[in-house]
Amino acid sequence: MTGQISVIGLGPGDPRYLTPEAKMALEAADAIYGYGPYLDRVPARPGQRRHASDNREERARADMALQHAASGARVAVVSGGDPGVFAMAAAVCEAIEAGPESWRSLDVTIIPGVTAMLAVAARIGAPLGHDFCAISLSDNLKPWDLVVRRLNVAAEAGFVIALYNAVSKARPWQFGQAIENLRRALPPSTPVIFGHAVGRADERVTVTTLDDAGSQQADMATLVIIGSRETRVIARPGRSPLVYTPRAVAEVSA
Amino acid sequence: MTGQISVIGLGPGDPRYLTPEAKMALEAADAIYGYGPYLDRVPARPGQRRHASDNREERARADMALQHAASGARVAVVSGGDPGVFAMAAAVCEAIEAGPESWRSLDVTIIPGVTAMLAVAARIGAPLGHDFCAISLSDNLKPWDLVVRRLNVAAEAGFVIALYNAVSKARPWQFGQAIENLRRALPPSTPVIFGHAVGRADERVTVTTLDDAGSQQADMATLVIIGSRETRVIARPGRSPLVYTPRAVAEVSA
Numbered sequence: 095m096t097g098q099i100s101v102i103g104l105g106p107g108d109p110r111y112l113t114p115e116a117k118m119a120l121e122a123a124d125a126i127y128g129y130g131p132y133l134d135r136v137p138a139r140p141g142q143r144r145h146a147s148d149n150r151e152e153r154a155r156a157d158m159a160l161q162h163a164a165s166g167a168r169v170a171v172v173s174g175g176d177p178g179v180f181a182m183a184a185a186v187c188e189a190i191e192a193g194p195e196s197w198r199s200l201d202v203t204i205i206p207g208v209t210a211m212l213a214v215a216a217r218i219g220a221p222l223g224h225d226f227c228a229i230s231l232s233d234n235l236k237p238w239d240l241v242v243r244r245l246n247v248a249a250e251a252g253f254v255i256a257l258y259n260a261v262s263k264a265r266p267w268q269f270g271q272a273i274e275n276l277r278r279a280l281p282p283s284t285p286v287i288f289g290h291a292v293g294r295a296d297e298r299v300t301v302t303t304l305d306d307a308g309s310q311q312a313d314m315a316t317l318v319i320i321g322s323r324e325t326r327v328i329a330r331p332g333r334s335p336l337v338y339t340p341r342a343v344a345e346v347s348a
Numbered sequence: 349m350t351g352q353i354s355v356i357g358l359g360p361g362d363p364r365y366l367t368p369e370a371k372m373a374l375e376a377a378d379a380i381y382g383y384g385p386y387l388d389r390v391p392a393r394p395g396q397r398r399h400a401s402d403n404r405e406e407r408a409r410a411d412m413a414l415q416h417a418a419s420g421a422r423v424a425v426v427s428g429g430d431p432g433v434f435a436m437a438a439a440v441c442e443a444i445e446a447g448p449e450s451w452r453s454l455d456v457t458i459i460p461g462v463t464a465m466l467a468v469a470a471r472i473g474a475p476l477g478h479d480f481c482a483i484s485l486s487d488n489l490k491p492w493d494l495v496v497r498r499l500n501v502a503a504e505a506g507f508v509i510a511l512y513n514a515v516s517k518a519r520p521w522q523f524g525q526a527i528e529n530l531r532r533a534l535p536p537s538t539p540v541i542f543g544h545a546v547g548r549a550d551e552r553v554t555v556t557t558l559d560d561a562g563s564q565q566a567d568m569a570t571l572v573i574i575g576s577r578e579t580r581v582i583a584r585p586g587r588s589p590l591v592y593t594p595r596a597v598a599e600v601s602a
Contacts, residue, residue: 114365177470184592184593187592199587202590204473204474206462206467207462212357215437219441220431220438223433235596237597248481252494253498328441328452330452333453338438341438
């Protein structure tokens with residue numbers, strides 16, 4: 095029997111975001127691999143084995159899951175959000191390329207999900223309504239100079255910027271530096287959105303300006319969206335503001 | 349009674365992508381507004397009214413839906429994919445900002461969905477596994493010079509590029525020009541993915557190179573992903589290749 099591996103996006107936390115496709119794939123799996131808190135979101139099924147590992151062990155987890163699948167099992171690997179955005183799908187592909195030839199014969203399925211930036215954007219309006227980019231702020235996997243260069247060109251060219259991995263215990267200063275850089279490229283009034291744990295019980299979404307944004311507003315569970323020069327805030331009486339980026343740009347503003 | 353408007357992402361076509369949250373919001377609506385082919389995906393419910401309009405009438409559709417909601421109804425507006433990505437959520441926000449003050453009191457909910465680039469990426473591996481951007485190639489809403497500038501800076505800075513609205517009947521030459529520009533910034537062997545109608549019966553995903561990419565491979569239902577210098581293709585015996593962008597960049601390559 096040919097082994098199967100599916101890499102499944104769970105969406106941003108609550109079961110209301112889990113697609114029927116992802117649900118079916120989870121139910122069909124003989125074993126599930128993932129970061130512990132993600133595994134905890136998946137309802138238990140008798141006979142289905144679970145293999146929890148630490149957040150930073152993506153490549154080792156991919157190797158283990160592929161080895162298991164190569165024995166003929168149906169193996170699932172789970173990611174929060176979408177598995178293709180700074181998550182397990184790339185780790186599994188890296189492992190297949192570097193691994194034994196037999197892993198290339200496995201049946202590989204990637205199952206997309208609602209990634210964090212879409213969920214945060216939806217909570218506040220439509221900040222990603224025009225051209226945008228997604229940048230991981232982690233310099234574990236790329237030089238910090240490259241992160242800064244990408245932030246600068248994206249801001250100058252008018253992209254809205256979604257920042258993944260903005261802050262972690264091991265990376266306390268990077269987000270502050272990123273904001274400082276962006277202040278040179280964008281007006282102080284540029285809207286900045288902090289989306290903490292969107293889709294979970296402790297969800298908290300706040301809107302501030304680039305001038306007022308600071309590291310203390312972000313933690314490991316926060317996705318940050320930095321507006322462009324075009325991004326607007328609509329005040330609403332008795333309701334939270336709507337933040338959106340218009341579909342049209344009349345003139346080149348930078 | 350306060351009127352309600354929800355802007356709902358249907359995902360990439362098949363019901364297996366529709367989140368439970370979106371399904372519930374569709375069922376609760378008194379009336380649904382949208383582009384005809386998107387409305388056709390929503391199962392009919394007795395007593396629920398439908399208002400189909402043309403693809404290019406986003407703003408007029410938003411105005412009508414808001415006016416209807418302001419009368420106290422529960423109104424839904426549907427988008428394919430995610431409503432926040434080049435779709436109806438920004439159009440609704442624009443309409444609220446420009447419309448009567450009373451529209452600011454409406455209960456507005458945006459319900460995210462799996463956007464096309466995530467679905468196409470999932471079909472082929474993990475091309476969006478590293479920093480990436482999403483650009484609408486339509487110059488109906490921004491100057492073509494700005495599109496070209498964004499393509500160039502994104503490619504040079506190492507972003508993978510997802511192109512929405514690559515081709516339409518009214519815009520036949522833009523995609524060819526975009527590819528020509530990108531050939532100056534990226535190697536000829538850069539992987540290019542054409543994802544046609546992903547999630548629908550006529551789905552077709554092909555992988556080629558920047559050198560071989562051409563307008564004839566794209567139509568109105570095609571999302572295109574242009575790799576970065578880091579994007580890799582894994583050949584697999586008897587299976588389609590996997591295309592992915594590694595999570596790590598060792599050195600600044602541009």
